[in-house]
Amino acid sequence: MALAHPYMPNSTPAAKSAMMQAIGISDIDELFEQIPADHRATEPIALDPGIRAEATVRRQVRRLLDRNDSCAENLNFLGAGCWQHHVPAVCDEIGSRSEFLTPVWGTPSSDHGRNQAWYEFASQLGELVGMDFVGLPVYSWGAAAGHAVRMAARLTGRHEVLVPDTLDPERLAVIRTYCGRTELDGAITVVLVGHDPATGRLDLADLRTKLTSATAAVYLESPNYLGLIEVDAPAVAAKAREHGAETVVGVDPISLGVLAPPSEYGADIVVGTTQPLGVHLNAGGGVGGFIATRDEERYARQYPTLQVSMADTIVPGERAFGMTLFHQSSYGSREDGNDWTGNSVYLWAVVNAVYMALMGPQGFADIGETILRNSAYAARRIAGIPGIRVRWPSGFFKEFVVDLTATGRTVAQVNAFLREAGIFGGKDLSGDFPDLGQAALYCVTEIHTEDDITALVSALTEAVSA
Amino acid sequence: MALAHPYMPNSTPAAKSAMMQAIGISDIDELFEQIPADHRATEPIALDPGIRAEATVRRQVRRLLDRNDSCAENLNFLGAGCWQHHVPAVCDEIGSRSEFLTPVWGTPSSDHGRNQAWYEFASQLGELVGMDFVGLPVYSWGAAAGHAVRMAARLTGRHEVLVPDTLDPERLAVIRTYCGRTELDGAITVVLVGHDPATGRLDLADLRTKLTSATAAVYLESPNYLGLIEVDAPAVAAKAREHGAETVVGVDPISLGVLAPPSEYGADIVVGTTQPLGVHLNAGGGVGGFIATRDEERYARQYPTLQVSMADTIVPGERAFGMTLFHQSSYGSREDGNDWTGNSVYLWAVVNAVYMALMGPQGFADIGETILRNSAYAARRIAGIPGIRVRWPSGFFKEFVVDLTATGRTVAQVNAFLREAGIFGGKDLSGDFPDLGQAALYCVTEIHTEDDITALVSALTEAVSA
Amino acid sequence: MSGPLRRYHAAVWDEPLIMEQGGPGRRGTVPPAPIEGAGIDDLLPPGVRRRTPPALPEVAEPDVLRHYLHLSQQTMGMVGISLFGTCTMKYNPRVNELLAARDQVAEIHPHQDDASIQGLLEIVHRFDLMLRGLSGMDRFVFQAGGGAAAAYIHACVTRAYHESRGELAQRRDIITTAQAHPCNPATAAAAGFNVITLPMEADGYPSLAALRAVVSDRTAALMINNPDDMGIYNPHIKQWVDTVHEAGGLCFYDHANFNGVMGRVRAAELGFDACMFMLHKTFGVPKGGGGPAVGAYGCTAELERFLPGPLVHRTESGYQRRENEAGVGRVREFLGNLPQVVKAYSWLLAMGADGVREAADISVLANNYMEARLLAIPGVTKSYDQLTKRRLEMTRFSLGEYTEQTGVTAVDVQNRMTDFGIDAFWLSHEPWIVPEPFTPEAGEAWSVEDIDYWIDVLAHVLAEGRSDPALVKSAPHNQVVGQIDGSSLDDPARWATTWRAYQRKNSAVGAR
């Protein structure tokens, strides 16, 4: 390499020859003696030469990115598994600190500060969901649900899980993957429980018929994918308990300033998303999941995650943070560990900790109330547009189903129209939930203003009459 | 205040009443007993109530900012005192580190790291300009020139400065301000020296007639405002020396990888801009200036700035950084100090240090060569457009004068046309330098590509023929 | 090399937990109030409202910020010298952070229509093409949120493949080796397979004969990395692949240790059906202390139809996401951690063919340089030291002899090295094949001066351990806090993963 590369301090003749001399070689190729000749790549690397000039790289990438339209300059009503909330600037500041951004996981001796931040993540999340054993995050809500169901199967020795048929198809697909294939060991059968068309909530009668002594867990979300609050969750949990099944509840923690924590209505394992807690949409690359339970050994021993515990140091009065139950992870026990773990979304855990600390109890109460009211307000105004109805006009949080069937337009048509007006309309449900007709899932949060809703309503009005 | 404000930890009833109790007051107004009643504001503050929600504040400010068009999404050829160069991401990273961003100046005990960064700024800048005494930065190039001229006046006891008539009007205005009014003490008369219309460079003959025993300093820039390299600078400096005047040279340090440092051609005081060294345009809020001389007591004692010196600590082998010659500053001696100092652009000094460290000797050589060639290339191509000529087609660096007179269009008309094509044309010189006709100062740097020049040339071609 | 060591002390702020800070009524951030016209009725159905507020801290914004700034300063990571083996500690160019922080990445919703994210999809596609070039595979997906998740994709693809051939019930075995990363057996097991782990043999890898002995019509797949994390390359890997293929199994190349062989071997040319690259390791993407990460999973055209969806296709009317009908569905929601893909793409643009080749050269050169210097220190040996061929980008060392002589363990040395600004080194994945292992990896991003300094510190600490073992065994001394007392960590009565658990279990202790 004639010219040194800025990313590689040793890409200079001086540095290389010093090292080569020290080990007594004259050609770097000598170092690759282990690789047999017939293993060598037949062609040189099929890439362009590197671009050393940062200005040029930046320009090329920016040119591509500038072809994207974002939710910053458009008005967005998409939610459905990834939600646009305000990200406080302090979250960005901390999440981009070099110290947190670049390291590998470290030890209590080297990375005390980051371990403390993780502990604060778990501690604060525990407060929100009302649980006192919390693992470090997993890849996503879907992954968390998948692991939780597998935990329940191991806990009960059973192999069936009941899930609502209103579940996010994306999340359901992940759960199905985690549940495995019946041909192989440990597979879990996913049984869908219907919903009550009048309420959009879980159909308790159907649940009762499907809940058996083979049921490892009932999985429930509140609010559910369609935004509706599962008011009968306590009854569901009670029923599950009667049958010796675990109750796994999935939540969006941003709702927990106004909604009761799942621990209070019978959840054994709580899972959910961490993305709303200070993480940008990131084209779906902001998702993260968590698992929380009561601090009971029975549950703790089933966690697939790593988790940090506060401990003493050998200096009196000092505290450190170390990994608890490391041995049961795949790092500790390979195939005998609980599922597996690895790189996850630990940087987001730091950001989530910052977010929860900024919000405090009042922040969560306020944001819950604002989302509740803003989404209800939007639903009311949308419902006022001739031909459009809101399928379940009350009892929801943040998201609600808008039914366009009577307008004669498809969601796709209406969304295309909105797009021209700089609006990203609600998620089209017509493919995944044909029974709902031409329905779209709208998401309204604290970032929306009255003007935004007015803009949406006028564009929608035009769209269905145009 | 009913609700606490996030920026004010003590804006809670609990915090305030704890303090009030401790000092024995029951109403905060009691604390303002010093202010006579008839001094009190007659009306409440004429501002809206505060907006506690960060999301709302951000939205409002963004809405305003989004109405700006920037040099990021347009193609920019404006220079003339503020230049668009690539800012390496590491400069942004370091410049936004909280530790550097928020503090006041501190002491050797508290802020060793930042003091070291300042020292590295001065040291590296000294290498570029070939001087070994360098002050902390001043507000701008104009301010640096103004101070330098005043230093020269104090050094020589004389009260006249010769400056080129091609000087940046913006900078000249600052120098004039600094030179004062003849009615008052210490005023310095600014005498303009003409330029040679054939070369755009200083007219040596005119200089000779104006240089007298009253001349405190000759101020010269190379390249000058019109981009031309003052090849006769050594002769100018020699002449000045003959007359007992100081030679003050202004430079853009980004040229100093290819151009000889002013120390080598007779400069006594070197001043210039720091903005090209890793600082964004910032709508003109990125400017900064520096002053550098030989490390001779005669000069050192005239600095108006603060400067850091490397010193020992009381622990053997350790180094610290402290202020040298503090006493002669306005902080130390009020009206008896040299001019004045205060908050300046010290954060940019840190960023400049990072920039110079990233660039190294080869980076400056390369960028100088690229700018030289890119600007010459652009000039050549522009000169190929019928009716347009480049006033001085060689011997320039980064900027050059494009003469549109023969096209029958004004610069304003052409620039308006370019604007529609997403191009910011060169700075209109027709107002400040009517002798140049309909001329514009174009700036081409390392950020420009062949495509950019092609886009400019085709838009220009159209503009002058449309 | 070997001047006096530099003074070092970690920043110590003695920072209380955020839950111990603040005061009643303080606000860190305030959400917007509801839209004015939104009314004031209680919109919640009865019985679902939270009654007790969560016991979160009440802290003002500047104090939250300062708390986490303190914690950041108390995190050494790559701000010290970090040659953390098996993780390829690279430089993460800050320009890529700025790019990924732009609205055009950060504020993209995954459900936006394809037309609105053409730039992003093009980057995904282009980067896929680049990885194809490096591996010879036919299609990459980025859904896996880490290397282990990519291994899991392979386990799922393996299920789908054999299911499609009606052989799944029979093909229950996944074969791996003791030196494969734990995620390979773990994800195989989590997907329902039976794991067969081949033990190491004299040559530093299991023998072909051992493989042959376990391969059968029950074989579903082989999951293996090569070189392993001792830097040993299995030269029979092509025969391994052939053997498994002959038996009807699939072969997965865990290419996490790609750094030393970039440009020199291509997974497809060795016969593999699929491979995995870690963008947060080999491709310059920051690790974030453990993600967000990307395990880029690539496979041959034959397996493409089993990939998790959606896939990005280039069409006449632009880039499109399309479901992959016969695929394994999802291993995670959405397309993956796309900001990391953007960063990796930008990194690879900057590195190019020559840069990647150079990086491989330098990382292997630097490892051999380290090895030479380290083995010259009394008490340091390496695994399989009879094998004289040059190791690739890592070498597994052992302090076994040293520990026997001094009682000072690898963990003690690791702790003590942090007293000199050296990030804790990596020991070894399970199972340990040498006693008291440690595994540095120099990569291409650390200067020879830093590498020398790392070695100097190690040598210094080992010398300290001989003259004053107690000093080393009680380390760290210049760190944020002293050595952890790990006795509570696995004790159900004392562990505490949350502050509320800690308070309950230590109620006598109370707040500080």
Next chain:
Amino acid sequence: MSGPLRRYHAAVWDEPLIMEQGGPGRRGTVPPAPIEGAGIDDLLPPGVRRRTPPALPEVAEPDVLRHYLHLSQQTMGMVGISLFGTCTMKYNPRVNELLAARDQVAEIHPHQDDASIQGLLEIVHRFDLMLRGLSGMDRFVFQAGGGAAAAYIHACVTRAYHESRGELAQRRDIITTAQAHPCNPATAAAAGFNVITLPMEADGYPSLAALRAVVSDRTAALMINNPDDMGIYNPHIKQWVDTVHEAGGLCFYDHANFNGVMGRVRAAELGFDACMFMLHKTFGVPKGGGGPAVGAYGCTAELERFLPGPLVHRTESGYQRRENEAGVGRVREFLGNLPQVVKAYSWLLAMGADGVREAADISVLANNYMEARLLAIPGVTKSYDQLTKRRLEMTRFSLGEYTEQTGVTAVDVQNRMTDFGIDAFWLSHEPWIVPEPFTPEAGEAWSVEDIDYWIDVLAHVLAEGRSDPALVKSAPHNQVVGQIDGSSLDDPARWATTWRAYQRKNSAVGAR
């Protein structure tokens, strides 16, 4: 208050100078190569090309980054507790940093036409209106790059004003007080005026009589701050203004100490012709260790025509910059540090009328709280302690008695306090009016816990100074480096503001 003090140690990286690092051929950043068609001839005229490259370091990008990360960690600033008096250490909201970093601010060229920067001009205009509301002035400009530069504007405006009346040659005196910030006399002198400084009298400010004694037809202006930085408010300020006005002089209110009186006094209502606000102090803009800063200079309609241009006007066709024909030209290039104006505007939106009032209340309350606690510590006294009225946002304290008793000075205490994570406190501007002064300022951004902690540390250090003065006098001990030996700083043979000077003067020392 008064629990045990927290452990503290500064990060110590023992970081060599960047000039001492690197190696031949290393690159930190690489500029783009010239455009291909640009040719290869030497484009420089003969004789102007640089012959010896500058002796800059050659360091790779990650190493430059890490070096400055180390230096940043070695900077305490506001990451510790910083109650640096006279500078109003406020919280700098990070949201404003993100806003100002957007291309729509950072990548704006000052010569862009007005139509392309309407948003920015509107912010300038709106913020001008807000400051008018706070001060009663009629127009603000933001060209001054700091508070001193705004004072300088005033000196220049004063010149132009008297010049316009043909009186400049006669009106050569600018009057100020010993407690006015040094920038007032210094900028007056730099503008060519003769400075008259009124000394302090028994009431904590110069008497009206003293002012009357110096006012004459030579009086050009009064430049003064009120309250001063002892927190003492001159209740006769209206008479002062009248007196100067009667003599034909202008009155300038250095409103840098605005924090305690925000919303309670308005400069125009007190009769002032002009005033100055520091955005980097009172308006939440970060200080950057000393700028970029803004001294917002505001004046009455009468003086508007003398302002430096260009001015921003609101017109029917949008916002426009226009030269100010009779104005003083420029004190600095362009409109000023507009990113800081954007930040201040955003801060003031968030604070609003209620927030600003609350901030004033809290900062005065907190100062009085501090004063009560500090004066209870043996050895701490305050300036003009016979004056019993409540001080405003600052109080000037003295350790004079304490120093006499112990030999431990204010600087010693300052140094030692940094050993506890407390940023070095401010002593006093020149001239000192009490011995061994120190001047904390709590402002509204520090919690009462932090204020208490600051006081606890001071009390602890003062106690240490009695029992072990040598410990305090040799401080700091937990900092990045030990106490500076300042003996070389003013010695021409030894000072060194650059590495090249240092090397020359210490050639025997050599590199470390």
